[in-house]
Amino acid sequence: MKLLAALLLLVQVTLAQPGCQTQTQSNPIADWYPMNITGVFNGTFSIAFVNRQAAESILPQGVSFLDDVYRREVAGWREDMFPVLIRAGYVHDIRARDRMVRNHRGIISFELPFVDALGDGKTPFRYAYTQLIQAMRPSYGLDIAEQYGVPHIIPSNFDPECDAYGFIQGPDGRPHPAKLRGMPARTPRLTVEVTSPQQLTKEARPVGDDELKRIVNQPRFGIGKEGMVCGRRTTMFGEEVGFDELVRTKGEVSLNAPFESLDFLFEEGSTRRKLIYGIRVGTAFVDRDFVDCQSLAN
Incomplete structure (x- = not known):
């Protein structure tokens, strides 16, 4: 009994770690997909053109x-430019059939x-080129990236630590999201920041909401050690889990120093800042990894 009480206390302490409060709720779809990995994503999906x-x-x-x-x-396509999808967020409450713990990240x-x-x-497939992922071991996120052969996998620390965005008071008295900052664990002075405040102007957006959702739900592929590896994450935009509604955002991705694996984002001689348009969401997802690539064909 003493051992059981000690274990319960440990669990309570772990769940109550300061700074690990998130705006999103627990996973609402785990029972719907008991054979798959499911979870909650709290953050933004944005597009930059390069x-x-x-x-x-x-x-x-x-x-x-x-x-x-x-x-x-993409209605706003340009011949000389191409979109880059930027996923910036916090993933939590990950569930799977094997009950193995998969840490938040x-x-x-x-x-x-x-x-x-x-x-x-x-x-159409998505190809992940550079990923900053929570620095921890064991890390399901880092392991999956390695198996997909992501060329640049960067174990990182994040600020805020356990949420996609801290909030600041805006001039209109309402809370506005601040920056999500990623700091590579081996070079902590280097920072990658994604800011995504609500777009308050009515200017045209280069990618519509539905267009962006379809991009997010394209299957993924990579070149692993034994060849092409494929999978699909289905982000269930109808399953909001914390935010009142989808919020359109306009912000930027910025670096405070040269970052070789992200050089392709910026024109030669330009500042290390890039305008991005996106959507902020709290939503559930279901994963199917390491499936036959041809099974994902349209």
Whole structure:
């Protein structure tokens, strides 16, 4: 009994760690998908546009972009520029059939969508090129990135530690999200910051909400040790778990120093700041990793 009481106390202390309060609620879909990994994402999905040649230069050898699909899916497409998906958030309450603990984690991920991974000319995939992932061991997030062959996996610390965004008081008296800052564990003076305040102006957005949701839900691929690896995360935008509603954002991604694996984001000679448009959400997701790539074809 004493051992049981001690274990219960340990669990309570762990759950009550200061700074680990999140705006989002616990996983509402675990019982719906008992055979899959499910969880909650609290953060933003944003798009930055980069030089087309720079984007092409970081693709794996032998694959190319699906220009026809890109033009069809993105109303504000540009011939000389290409979108980069930036996922910046906090993932928590991860559940799986095997009951193995998968720790919460912060993540800032830079991914190229509309990639013709299958060579079929019609099925768009996402390719993750650089990922800042919570520095901890064991880390399911780091392990998965390694198995997908993500070229630049950067164990990092995040501020805020256990939420996607701290909140600041805006000039209108309402709370506005501040920065999510990622700091590589080996070079903590280097910072990658994603700011995504609510877009208050009515200017046109280069990517619509539904367009961005479809990009987020494109299957993913990578080049692992034994060849191509594929999977799909389905973000269930209808399953909000904390925020009252989807919020449109306009902000920037910025670096405080040169960062080789993110050089492709910025034009030569420009500042290390990039305008981004996105959506802030608290939503559930379900994962299917390491599936037959052809099974994901449209």
